[in-house]
Amino acid sequence: xxxxxxxxxxxxxxxxxxxxxxxxxxxxxxxxxxxxxxxxxxxxxxxxxxxxxxxxxxxxxxxxxxxxxxxxxxxxxxxxxxxxxxxxxxxxxxxxxxxxxxxxxxxxxxxxxxxxxxxxxxxxxxxxxxxxxxxxxxxxxxxxxxxxxxxxxxxxxxxxxxxxxxxxxxxxxxxxxxxxxxxxxxxxxxxxxxxxxxxxxxxxxxxxxxxxxxxxxxxxxxxxxxxxxxxxxxx
Amino acid sequence: xxxxxxxxxxxxxxxxxxxxxxxxxxxxxxxxxxxxxxxxxxxxxxxxxxxxxxxxxxxxxxxxxxxxxxxxxxxxxxxxxxxxxxxxxxxxxxxxxxxxxxxxxxxxxxxxxxxxxxxxxxxxxxxxxxxxxxxxxxxxxxxxxxxxxxxxxxxxxxxxxxxxxxxxxxxxxxxxxxxxxxxxxxxxxxxxxxxxxxxxxxxxxxxxxxxxxxxxxxxxxxxxxxxxxxxxxxxxxxxxxxxxxxxxxxxxxxxxxxxxxxxxxxxxxxxxxxxxxxxxxxxxxxxxxxxxxxxxxxxxxxxxxxxxxxxxxxxxxxxxxxxxxxxxxxxxxxxxxxxxxxxxxxxxxxxxxxxxxxxxxxxxxxxxxxxxxxxxxxxxxxxxxxxxxxxxxxxxxxxxxxxxxxxxxxxxxxxxxxxxxxxxxxxxxxxxxxxxxxxxxxxxxxxxxx
Ligand SMILES: [Zn+2]
Numbered sequence: 001x002x003x004x005x006x007x008x009x010x011x012x013x014x015x016x017x018x019x020x021x022x023x024x025x026x027x028x029x030x031x032x033x034x035x036x037x038x039x040x041x042x043x044x045x046x047x048x049x050x051x052x053x054x055x056x057x058x059x060x061x062x063x064x065x066x067x068x069x070x071x072x073x074x075x076x077x078x079x080x081x082x083x084x085x086x087x088x089x090x091x092x093x094x095x096x097x098x099x100x101x102x103x104x105x106x107x108x109x110x111x112x113x114x115x116x117x118x119x120x121x122x123x124x125x126x127x128x129x130x131x132x133x134x135x136x137x138x139x140x141x142x143x144x145x146x147x148x149x150x151x152x153x154x155x156x157x158x159x160x161x162x163x164x165x166x167x168x169x170x171x172x173x174x175x176x177x178x179x180x181x182x183x184x185x186x187x188x189x190x191x192x193x194x195x196x197x198x199x200x201x202x203x204x205x206x207x208x209x210x211x212x213x214x215x216x217x218x219x220x221x222x223x224x225x226x227x228x229x230x231x232x233x234x235x
Numbered sequence: 236x237x238x239x240x241x242x243x244x245x246x247x248x249x250x251x252x253x254x255x256x257x258x259x260x261x262x263x264x265x266x267x268x269x270x271x272x273x274x275x276x277x278x279x280x281x282x283x284x285x286x287x288x289x290x291x292x293x294x295x296x297x298x299x300x301x302x303x304x305x306x307x308x309x310x311x312x313x314x315x316x317x318x319x320x321x322x323x324x325x326x327x328x329x330x331x332x333x334x335x336x337x338x339x340x341x342x343x344x345x346x347x348x349x350x351x352x353x354x355x356x357x358x359x360x361x362x363x364x365x366x367x368x369x370x371x372x373x374x375x376x377x378x379x380x381x382x383x384x385x386x387x388x389x390x391x392x393x394x395x396x397x398x399x400x401x402x403x404x405x406x407x408x409x410x411x412x413x414x415x416x417x418x419x420x421x422x423x424x425x426x427x428x429x430x431x432x433x434x435x436x437x438x439x440x441x442x443x444x445x446x447x448x449x450x451x452x453x454x455x456x457x458x459x460x461x462x463x464x465x466x467x468x469x470x471x472x473x474x475x476x477x478x479x480x481x482x483x484x485x486x487x488x489x490x491x492x493x494x495x496x497x498x499x500x501x502x503x504x505x506x507x508x509x510x511x512x513x514x515x516x517x518x519x520x521x522x523x524x525x526x527x528x529x530x531x532x533x534x535x536x537x538x539x540x541x542x543x544x545x546x547x548x549x550x551x552x553x554x555x556x557x558x559x560x561x562x563x564x565x566x567x568x569x570x571x572x573x574x575x576x577x578x579x580x581x582x583x584x585x586x587x588x589x590x591x592x593x594x595x596x597x598x599x600x601x602x603x604x605x606x607x608x609x610x611x612x613x614x615x616x617x618x619x620x621x622x623x624x625x626x627x628x629x630x631x632x633x634x635x636x637x638x639x640x641x642x643x644x645x646x647x648x649x650x651x652x653x654x655x656x657x658x659x660x661x662x663x664x665x666x667x668x669x670x671x672x673x674x675x676x677x678x679x680x681x682x683x684x685x
Contacts, residue, residue: 225472
């Protein structure tokens with residue numbers, strides 16, 4: 001509760017300034033950010049998190065390479081539709097309970113919520129540090145990310161993000177392991193970065209898109225990202 | 236002519252129901268109806284009633300205003316004294332469980348049982364929360380554990396309304412075996428000596444299991460419809476918790492009072508003290524006498540402040556109960572002709588009309604329900620049976636599903652779930668809880684209805 005109440009009081013930083021400094025974060029630092037929301041994160045030390053994040057990134061990038069060949073010049077959207085995926089553009093999710101950017105509903109529906117795009121377009125300064133100017137570019141990033149989740153579901157039985165498991169408990173000889181859910185997100189981001197040829201991690205959109213709704217919350221998030229990124233110094 | 240007084244009393248009850256539905260303060264609502272009942276009874280006893288009526292109800296119809304005020308405002312409020320003491324110690328114990336980080340540790344360990352299946356994790360957490368709240372009492376505990384549980388559930392991709400409902404309904408289920416809840420209701424019905432905690436538990440544990448099973452089914456239905464990968468707005472980055480120094484044995488603390496009470500009949504306040512100091516000792520909070528003394532009084536203060544508004548409400552319910560005793564002879568003649576002598580009919584009506592427990596209505600004992608209870612017992616139903624019937628609608632509909640409950644109101648504010656979205660998720664499930672538990676109550680306890 002404290003955190004949320006603080007949002008209203010926290011000072012607001014300039015969007016372009018925040019985005020420009022986030023450009024300097026390494027993949028490993030974004031990996032730590034992804035792990036900060038992993039429910040079973042306490043099972044992993046910081047070096048382990050970085051190693052797993054690296055493997056997930058490789059997985060995402062290799063899928064991007066494959067897809068680039070298959071798609072052969074078509075736009076992401078055309079490709080998705082050819083694969084039988086329905087891509088819908090809605091202003092906000094039906095239940096309105098949460099601010100969402102995009103969703104993938106297995107087996108084959110992707111939704112992009114463009115309310116956040118309108119807001120981002122409004123705030124993003126021309127000639128900004130990340131070189132993104134058109135809402136279509138952001139929509140494409142969101143679409144690529146969700147497309148990776150579709151690939152994940154298609155390749156459930158072989159893909160690293162679903163196969164890498166962590167042992168959660170054991171009773172005598174009985175052992176239980178589960179996949180690590182943030183690895184799919186890390187891979188989806190690396191996949192998107194490769195596919196869209198971005199010079200930055202798409203995780204940066206977390207700050208950009210929240211800014212349109214609540215600049216103070218985006219500033220708070222930005223500070224949190226820098227905080228977990230700082231954990232790299234603990235290695 | 237006595238019937239005229241009875242009709243006026245019934246109108247006052249209807250007024251209370253309307254007032255509470257409209258969101259009026261139930262504390263002042265009960266105080267007002269108490270004054271009205273007392274005044275009407277005094278008028279009846281002094282000016283209207285026949286000698287025969289007065290003789291037939293000798294003992295419950297004081298003609299003396301001082302005697303009536305003593306019975307209602309003094310003894311009525313005092314009759315809840317013992318219960319309030321239980322509430323206070325329950326609140327203290329809740330603070331200890333939070334302060335020692337036992338609750339937090341239990342929840343983290345539960346989440347680590349399964350990393351990848353949100354539905355299963357949500358069900359496991361609802362079972363764990365039910366165990367925790369079987370022992371502790373008070374809005375503070377619900378809030379403090381909610382700030383741990385709710386972000387975990389939403390980070391698993393569970394929609395906020397579903398996560399919140401699963402949590403709140405688990406708390407509601409837990410109260411079916413909560414000793415403080417038992418104590419409060421036997422005080423309300425005046426059956427403290429005859430309806431033991433064991434009897435309450437034997438009924439309530441099945442009700443609890445029914446509610447948790449139905450809740451799990453609903454949770455899975457809600458999730459199936461909405462399961463998706465989502466890229467959602469984040470507003471902060473969770474901080475890295477340092478691994479707590481809570482030893483495994485401490486995790487049993489929340490259920491110790493219930494266990495001691497049920498198995499060894501150790502009274503609940505002693506149970507709270509044993510479990511509370513056990514928790515503090517094994518968590519290393521009792522290393523220095525001075526710190527122990529400070530923590531004991533700080534936790535007691537924080538716990539009691541947390542339940543203070545609720546205690547204020549209970550005190551006016553105590554007065555109302557005493558006034559209702561004065562009113563009973565008049566309401567009794569009014570209900571003479573009513574043929575509601577069927578436990579099946581009462582259970583069926585309570586099930587069908589269960590949403591009347593929402594918004595502090597006539598079917599919740601934490602709303603206008605104590606007045607309904609009085610009417611039902613006046614008709615001739617046994618107090619334990621009415622307790623079970625109205626207890627079900629109270630816990631399974633009001634406490635589990637309505638945002639007029641203090642901690643639910645907090646949860647809605649905290650998660651920013653729109654209230655209509657909340658009601659769409661909660662009411663259908665709560666209605667099914669009520670119908671299933673009332674059916675069970677009728678089948679097993681229908682024979683104890685009179
Ligand atoms: Zn994703």
